[in-house]
């Protein structure tokens with residue numbers, strides 16, 4: 141990424157160089173695809189956590205931002221390069237914000253293998269138990285964090301998209317919970333939308349816009 145990042149989130153006004161290489165600290169292929177597309181116009185060389193063989197840190201934070209920070213800081217320290225991490229999830233009003241930071245964990249079996257049908261099914265069943273007949277209100281959150289090697293700090297940018305849940309799941313284009321999420325004002329699920337259309341309105345795209353605004 142060309143340029144410098146203002147200390148926007150921390151409000152310290154400090155300016156930090158990013159340089160032209162960045163680690164994308166995610167092990168999720170769907171996220172990586174979206175982040176690579178969003179970052180492409182910045183003309184920056186990206187390396188994924190997977191290709192650098194970085195470990196997947198335990199997400200022990202209590203917020204999206206805390207988890208994004210810890211993933212970015214660990215990847216930066218281990219790689220020696222600035223690192224960008226994304227912690228995100230689906231928050232359902234009727235479920236008091238669940239699955240939230242546990243969105244990935246709701247898909248996992250005892251061995252840690254992910255099955256998104258299982259996760260979507262659980263969300264829908266729990267909604268039905270609380271609010272039958274309604275199109276349950278929900279939103280996605282994306283917290284991005286950029287950290288520098290051995291710095292101990294990170295810059296955060298957050299995005300959100302509101303919508304409703306639908307059943308049964310529709311569309312194969314996205315990842316995770318996309319097939320049951322319909323963004324407000326639209327008819328298609330994120331799973332049915334073309335990637336460029338999802339990028340016009342997604343939580344991840346909004347967080348990216350804030351990141352780009354903080355660049356100088």
Ligand SMILES: O=c1nc[nH]c2c1ncn2[C@H]1C[C@H](O)[C@@H](COP(=O)(O)OP(=O)(O)OP(=O)(O)O)O1
Nearest residue numbers: 166167168226227228229230243244315316317318
């Ligand atoms: O746009 C999205 N469309 C559908 N589902 C989404 C989206 N954004 C997050 N999600 C769900 C699935 C994801 O697995 C979980 C985030 O969990 P989260 O821990 O941040 O990511 P992850 O474990 O999959 O990859 P990693 O931590 O290596 O970046 O929320």
Ligand SMILES: [Mg+2]
Nearest residue numbers: 167168199244
């Ligand atoms: Mg994760």
